[in-house]
Amino acid sequence: MRVSSRESPQRGPSQFVDALASAVLRADDHEIVAQAAEAGEDASSAAAALREGFLARVAIARARELQIEGPTTRTHGAARGLDSVDTSETGSDLAASETEDSPLTIGRYPILRRLGAGGMGVVYAAYDEVLDRRLAVKVLHDHEWDHDGRHRERLLREAQAMAKVAHPNVVTVHEVGAAGDRLFIAMEFVSGPTLKEWASAQRRGWRELVPVFCQVADGLAALHEAGLVHRDVKPANVIIGDDGRVRILDLGLVGAEQLDLGTTSESKHGARDRSSTGDSHGSSPSGGGHSSSLDRIAGPLTKTGERVGTPAYMSREQFLGLELTPASDIFSLCVALYEALHHVHPFRAKSRAFQELQANVVNGRIAPPASTSSVPAWLHALVVSGLAPDPKDRPASMRALSVALAKDPSRVRRRWIGTLAIAGLAALGGVLVARGQAPPPLPTCDGAERSLAAVWGPERAERIHAAMRATDRPYAAALGVRITETVNDYAHAWSSAHRRVCHEHRRGDHSDALLDARMACLDRGRLALAETVQILSTADSNIVDHAGQMVAKLPRLDACDDLAAMAARDRPPTDPSVAVVVLHLESNLVRAETLAHAGRIAEATELARSVADEALTLELPASQAKALLTEARASMVLELDRGSSGALLDRALAISIAEDLDPLAAEAMIRRVYVRGLAGGGSEAAIADLAIAEAMLVRAGDDPELRALLLNNAGAVRLAAGDRVGARADFEQALVLKERLFGDAHLEVALGLANLGMLTVDAELQSGIQARMIDIYERRLGPEHPWTLDGRLLAAFHTADPEQAGASLRELCPRFVEVGEARLAGECEFGRARLELARARPELARSAFLAAREQLDQDDDRRLLIDAFLHDDHGASAITALEVLIARVDEQTHAEPSGAEWWLRVEQAERRLVLAELLTDDPARAARLLERSLAELEAIADEAPPIERERLLASTQTALAQVLGVHATRPHARVTELATAARTYYQHWPSAYARRLDMLDMLEARAQ
Structure with a gap:
């Protein structure tokens, strides 16, 4: 916007003022705001209104001056209103005006500046003198497909109908008119990014995306209820105002347009200017407009109607040129939502070819989401239902879709939990596999709640609360609330997953055998839930200490969607009688795992050992290998028993390799690397084994949870060997994968942050990592839980500033005593004493050493x-x-x-x-x-x-x-x-x- 006198040294005052006015009118909004801030202007709405009014009055004054001077003083369209534009001069397309000044007026609206242009037309910021407000005016191009004027008639009618729709999520149309032989639409001016820009600016979780798409659905529902069909629903046609409100743009105003599958104008032509592309108005925080392919697909019109829309978001009926209904908009919106949730197009064309995309849509071939997706099952199923090829199979209406999106089941889970039948764990009978019987068949898709009724409900939640409050742990009551909320969430997720799997089978998405495998996988999750609830219901102080770990270790339910991994991991016996025995053994292993996570290591190892012995007697090598792995994991929960766990892993590895049980072999090898690496002098051998573990993992299908475990163990081994750079790289990758698998606030993520924080040298970055770790512990366990305090202790030990570290330790050490953690209190006081020694303050070191000696175990070398x-x-x-x-x-x-x-x-x-x-x-x-x-x-x-x-x-x-x-x-x-x-x-x-x-x-x- 700045005007330099060096650009035109011979100009007189009037020419300089004219140049200044032109510069002001062509300036980008962000440029004006930035310079206003430099000049000391505040950011209030009043200041913005004054600025807009000033720009409008500059435009009006300039328009009147030029009208007096006459058209001969300018040589292009910038000197005249569009009513008087000579089409022989500008041609049939206004795209050429991208290199010219903006037109002076459109209809009765003085133009402030050009905002953008695209295949449909050019958008200008304009000013309404009568109502003293800024507008966006879109001037439509003439298209080759409108040679007979039919589209012009239709667009005019629909734009006029759109002007009658008053809804917060539909951009307000103030006027539809003609400027010369071109249509223009004057609508409200909205400053903000398009939905496409907003969604791609950063990785957004489903809880952030769904409310925005609910607003889009609400706006489209209003259009449908007014008898209109948008026909080009896509993220670039939705704008998110700076006030957070979503508006839908461009109702029915786009013809056969771009194949928007990732080939953007940037990739073809380098960087672009926001003022030269885009079918939206307003501006994003980054100053970018929406990107679109420049490759047009101008297909012939069908007999029954026009094939209009953007191919990446077109429905089957759009591709086939059939009559379009609101169901087509539902399809397009679900494509956009699927893409935003899973970061992959549901009908992606590997070759990016139009024909392949069309075939995928017409035949309903949906690309599967990533196995690490954290999108809940109910939401994924809802979106997929909107992608059905047949419009009749999609949600009944856009309003119904909006209601379903807004009705997050996790918010109303207590409603259905309150209706569950209450029974003791012993009353499960045939439900609990741990009693040695297979779970009952679940013949209908509404049996999930019934199946959970004997496992979880309000009475069980209260039992957990009562048991935890009865212990001597001062943090138990607050922890109980968090634990039952987490269990509630898991129970609801299990129920949703069960219904979804059942419905997918009914639709014919997978075979009976796959249904059995997926249901068996879900049953393991249900059993783990039941065992966890039973142990928590009789919690003592030791159980309270491990309650957070217990619920964090409940099996991932999305693993039951990974069909390839299940096929590699689970090979059910063909003999029904053998299958019952195997189910009994593996159910006992689920209980052993739960006992281990609860800190009851002796019980866990004894149970796992008995399963291994029974499997050996019955010649069931897969069950024997799983039992050996379970016992090894139990021996590693609290302290690393290198001798016993190493021998167990060696046996599990040998059996798994002999029986071609690749996933079990990979896990055994990955855990063996850790045991060998942390044994005295074994780090070099363990590092050499990493390549073998990697190969075995890939052979087994590269399960993401095992991949995270391998990266974590590799980092630990490299750290033990002194390779801090390599260890940090491994921990960083492990953390990224854990976040994808478990979400951003899982205890596994906190542990990953703890590892990474130890190896971060930059003080500011390290502080941020540690703060995030502590935040997760506080959210999941509470501020006074020993794990939370231990996280703070770790942060203090890795604080370079001795005064800051000392202050943290002085505050922390008494808190460990208050919660009954003598060992951690001793470590805290020992660390404080060492710090005081380093500062040459022996009197303070002495008092800390005395306190440490009282807390540390008698056999502690310190x-x-x-x-x-x-x-x-x-x-x-x-x-x-x-x-x-x-x-x-x-x-x-x-x-x-x-x-x-x-x-x-x-x-x-x-x-x-x-x-x-x-x-x-x-x-x-x-x-x-x-x-x-x-x-x-x-x-x-x-x-x-x-x-x-x-x-x-x-x-x-x-x-x-x-x-x-x-x-x-x-x-x-x-x-x-x-x-x-x-x-x-x-x-x-x-x-x-x-x-x-x-x-x-x-x-x-x-x-x-």
Whole structure:
């Protein structure tokens, strides 16, 4: 918008004013707003109204001046109103005006500036002097298909009918008229992005998309009820105002147009200007218009009607040139919604060919969504119903579709849950497979609620609340509310999935065998739900501690939609009697898994072991392999029992490979990598096994949940080996996959964020990751749950600023005591003591060490370091015990720094530091200990977390400088070297390390 005097140095005042007016009128809205902000204008609506009024009056004044001067003063259409445009000069298409000034007036409306142009016409921002408001005026091109004027007549009638529709979600048409021999439509001006721009600006979840599409459906329903059919429903014909309200544009105004399957004008012609393309008006936040292919498909008209619309969103009847009804708009809207939800076109043409797209639509060949889609089953089924080839099979009306979209079943789930029959778990009888019987057949599609009635309902929810409140955990009551809400959601999702699978089978979408497989998969989810509810209903303090994990580990129901994965994983026996036995065994494994997630490891391993023994006796290798895997997983829930779990995984792997059970073999190998990688000295072998695990996973069908597990385990193994860069890459990929599988607020995602946060060096980015992790814990478990507090503790340990970290630890440590978490309270106090030692504040370190000693287990090795530091009652023996521990660990790692993992070397370096500072009577030995610590810390510079290593390194450098400086008889260059290195670290936080810096000053002064 800025006008430079250098552009035309010879102009007089009137020419300069005219140039200024032209620049103002051609300026982009965002450009004007940006410059207004630079000039100090506020962002209020009053300021915007004044600005619009000023622009309008500039346009009016210029129009009147030019009308007085006459048309001879200009050489193109910008000098005249459209009523007086000479068609011989401009041709039959206004597209050429893309390079010219905007017309001066359209009808009675002065033009402010051009907004965009497309295949249908050109859109201008105009001004209504009578009502003092800004408008959007669309001037329609003449098309070759309108040689006889029939389309002009129809469009005029429908636009006039549209002007009679008053609905918040339909753009208001103020006037329909003619400018010369062209139609124009004056409508309300709406500033905002198109639905296409809004949906593609960022990845949006279904809860964000559905309310917007509900508004679109409401607007279309109003049109249908007025006797109109839009015929070109697509995201580019919907605009979302800056006020959040959706408006539908372009009713019936588009002829045979573009194949909009992803080939955009940008991809063909590079970057585009928002003012030169687009069939919408207004502006998006990014300043972009909608993109469309420049390849036109100008097919012949059929005998029964015109083939109009955008092929990517056209219904079967549109492709065939049949009569269009509101059902066609329903189809188009469902195409757009499917595309927004699943990020794939429902009838995608691999070759992007029109013929392939048409064949897919006509034959109803719908592309399956990604297996990682988080779209709920009820919503997917509703959208798919709108894509039926036969209009009669689609929702009855647009209003019915709108109501169904707005009626999110999760919001009304309590309504149907309240009608469930209440019964005890023992009353399940034939329903609970854990009792050794197969579940009853579910012959009708309305049996889901009946099947769940004995598993879940209001009475069971209250039992869980009562059991949790009765424990001694202060956070149990709040946790109970969150747990029952999550269980409620799962029960509703199961019911919806059951109905959908049943209806899909009735429609003939899959065979009886696939129905059986999918129902068996759903039954496992129902059984897991029943077992979880039963255990939670009798919760003790230990169960409360694990309640969040229990509900988070309920089986993914969308896995029952992955037919290929089920076919590879589940091979039901053909003999009915054998099938009953297998079902009994695997039902017991579901219970064992649930017990493991509940923290009842002994019961879980015993049950899984009994299943493995029974399967071996009955010669059922698949069930035996599953049981071995279940027992191995149970042994890894709380603490990694490398010996037993490794042996179990080896046996499961051997059986699975021998029996061609690829998914089981892949899981066994992936878990084996983790066990071997975290065993002493096994990281190199585990890393070598990663390639084998990858190949086995691909062979097994690349199940996304197993893929996430492999990435997570690979990150853990690489971290153990000191490859922080590789570990971070693995954790990042695992997190992305977990978010797709479980959603953004699942506990699995929080664990992924915890892993990633440990390896993030950038303080601001790390803080954001940790804040998101804590937010998930608070939402799922509550602010006082130990996992939430532990997440805060992890964040504090990885905070570089010692004052900020210390403040967090001082606030956290008492909270662990309040919730009965002695071990975490001890870890918190131990970390606080180490931090105070690093800051040279021994009195505060002493009080924290005393508190840590009270909380840590008696056999915790950290108690030896604490006792040695305190050396109050048994000083000599404590120091001796610390010396013995250091020697024992050295012996286990062959007394070589390279023989141990980085975390063991950090621990040894810290022990040597504390021991050296206690050996005041033996400076020579203290110096040797510190030199060894220094060498180990420097050797693991690329492996250990920088915060922990650098803080300990600076303390070791300072201690060694003290020992050398105090006992040196002459200036010591080594003292200066060590002091300088330590000062480099401490000067990042001079107030926090004031004592350390003063100490270094004295040492350097003595060394001179």
